[in-house]
Amino acid sequence: MSVWTEKFIRVNKYSRPGLKLKGVKKLVLHWTANPGASAANHFTYFDRTIIQAQRYASAHIFVDKNEALCIIPLDEVAYHANDGTYRGVPELKPNANFLSIGVEMCVEKDGTFHPDTISRTEDVFVELCKTFKLDPIKD
Incomplete structure (x- = not known):
């Protein structure tokens, strides 16, 4: 079971x-530099605004204290x-977006990261490293 939910924005x-x-x-x-906005808020932003x-x-x-939301397929x-x-x-030249x-x-209203956001982000990175066979220290 994945640590994130897939909810893709429109192409x-x-x-x-x-x-x-x-x-x-x-x-x-x-x-995100967008205090108080959740992962779901960012879905709406990137799908519409x-x-x-x-x-x-x-x-x-996008990772917040309650969920991790994948809005673009990982391929x-x-x-x-x-x-x-x-x-x-x-290693990412000429365009990191392709590699x-x-x-x-997501950042809290007061500009901090909630401990659950940090923990969930770690879980996301563990799963991504396993999925793509990346070294968690250098990749």
């Missing part, structure tokens, strides 16, 4: 282009780690 050019990943070499962790705003952004999995590209001039980890899974931690 669209702004947040889910429907392109296939070229492989998974790394996992990328971000925080961002499309209406015509902005490019997304991630595969598809999410727009989470490349702004067009990728300067990061050499990595993006996970976002």
